[in-house]
Amino acid sequence: xxxxxxxxxxxxxxxxxxxxxxxxxxxxxxxxxxxxxxxxxxxxxxxxxxxxxxxxxxxxxxxxxxxxxxxxxxxxxxxxxxxxxxxxxxxxxxxxxxxxxxxxxxxxxxxxxxxxxxxxxxxxxxxxxxxxxxxxxxxxxxxxxxxxxxxxxxxxxxxxxxxxxxxxxxxxxxxxxxxxxxxxxxxxxxxxxxxxxxxxxxxxxxxxxxxxxxxxxxxxxxxxxxxxxxxxxxxxxxxxxxxxxxxxxxxxxxxxxxxxxxxxxxxxxxxxxxxxxxxxxxxxxxxxxxxxxxxxxxxxxxxxxxxxxxxxxxxxxxxx
Numbered sequence: 001x002x003x004x005x006x007x008x009x010x011x012x013x014x015x016x017x018x019x020x021x022x023x024x025x026x027x028x029x030x031x032x033x034x035x036x037x038x039x040x041x042x043x044x045x046x047x048x049x050x051x052x053x054x055x056x057x058x059x060x061x062x063x064x065x066x067x068x069x070x071x072x073x074x075x076x077x078x079x080x081x082x083x084x085x086x087x088x089x090x091x092x093x094x095x096x097x098x099x100x101x102x103x104x105x106x107x108x109x110x111x112x113x114x115x116x117x118x119x120x121x122x123x124x125x126x127x128x129x130x131x132x133x134x135x136x137x138x139x140x141x142x143x144x145x146x147x148x149x150x151x152x153x154x155x156x157x158x159x160x161x162x163x164x165x166x167x168x169x170x171x172x173x174x175x176x177x178x179x180x181x182x183x184x185x186x187x188x189x190x191x192x193x194x195x196x197x198x199x200x201x202x203x204x205x206x207x208x209x210x211x212x213x214x215x216x217x218x219x220x221x222x223x224x225x226x227x228x229x230x231x232x233x234x235x236x237x238x239x240x241x242x243x244x245x246x247x248x249x250x251x252x253x254x255x256x257x258x259x260x261x262x263x264x265x266x267x268x269x270x271x272x273x274x275x276x277x278x279x280x281x282x283x284x285x286x287x288x289x290x291x292x293x294x295x296x297x298x299x300x301x302x303x304x305x306x307x308x309x310x311x312x313x314x315x316x317x318x319x320x
Contacts, residue, residue: 001035001196001220003093004135004164006066008035008220011241012234013167013198015224016040016070016095016139023059024265025282028258029227030065033234035220037065041097044073044082056270060090068093070139074114076123080131087132094132096124098154099139099169115144115173121154125161135164139200139222142185145174151185152192159193166193167222170201177225186216198222204233206240206247213241229285231258252290256318259286260311267307276310283314293317 001011014021014029014037026037042057060067069091071082083094098114098121114121129136138158143149151168158166168189170181181201190197199218203209204226212221227233232250239247250258262282267275280302287293287301297317304310 003036003137003196006092006135008066010035010238011220012036012237013220013222014038014227014234015200015222016097017224017228020228020281022056022269022278023061023063024262024269025231027063027265028262029231029234032231033238034223034227034231035065036068036093038068038070038093038095041070041072042082042086044071044075044078046078046081049082049085058086058089058091059269066092068095068137070095070097071128072097074120074124076120076127079124080127083128083132083136087134091134093135093137093164094128095137095139096128097139099141099167113144113173115140115150115154116148118150118153118157122157122161125158125163129162136162137165137167138163139167139169141169141171141173141175142182143172145172148172149185151189155189155193155197159195163195165196165198165219167198167200169222170199183212183215186218190217190219196220200224202226203237206233206236209237210241229282229288252318255286255290256314259283259314262286263307263311263314272307273305276305276307279310283310287317292319 001008012035014026014034016038018040021040029037040057042054048054058069067090069086071079071094073079140151140154142151155166168186170183170186186199196219198220199212199216200222203212203221203223209221223233236247263279266279270278283301301313304313
């Protein structure tokens with residue numbers, strides 16, 4: 001998988017997920033085989049640029065591999081300025097968000113709401129591509145709703161604007177994350193443009209990954225929700241695609257070790273109090289399929305307020 005001058009180690013990408021794809025999670029997923037991990041979206045509004053939360057979202061200090069930062073907005077000049085600002089802070093790839101279906105994002109005509117305005121899409125893409133010397137990628141959905149699937153039109157605009165790679169989530173904005181992703185539109189996009197196309201949506205196993213690659217003809221896959229609490233999925237998919245056989249699921253000792261390492265990264269990155277709070281959702285995802293952990297222990301873990309307390313409860317939850 002090639003994006004501009006950068007050759008990825010494989011064709012697996014961690015999706016930018018708000019409140020989730022922070023530096024600790026990106027690092028964990030890269031350790032288990034993600035060839036690229038995109039930051040959670042960063043607002044292009046200049047007034048928010050030096051906000052602590054905004055700075056943390058694009059914090060790549062010490063991160064291995066390529067640094068890709070996703071930006072969000074509707075003003076071409078603000079988007080171009082945001083791209084320049086993040087490149088100056090170390091971004092090697094700029095990703096543009098035109099795929100987020102969140103109500104608060106679409107309410108200000110950002111994210112996937114932009115798919116309704118092809119002229120504005122072109123203005124934003126042209127402005128960002130011309131503002132920076134690094135590759136610019138784009139993430140979209142198949143359209144605004146099922147009656148208005150315009151991903152092929154947007155993909156052609158993206159290609160003409162100099163976008164280096166395009167990710168397509170197999171749902172419309174109206175579908176949000178409901179129902180099943182459809183891959184036919186992604187296949188049509190791949191056939192319509194020559195730039196790399198990345199398929200996204202409902203890829204939750206090695207077998208499904210191979211199916212989506214075959215069905216769409218895509219150059220790469222983007223994994224989102226299925227990687228939550230399951231960073232090993234990248235290793236499983238990569239092994240299956242390369243060797244045609246399943247990789248063994250992680251043992252309990254590996255699950256515990258990875259979870260503990262993830263928590264330590266969160267505490268270090270956010271500080272103790274915020275780190276504990278941010279860790280709760282990740283812990284829930286890691287423990288989701290571990291039936292031997294009682295609800296009482298899960299409740300106590302959720303109620304922990306200090307790192308040492310949270311970590312001790314996690315340790316007590318595992319028996320080897």
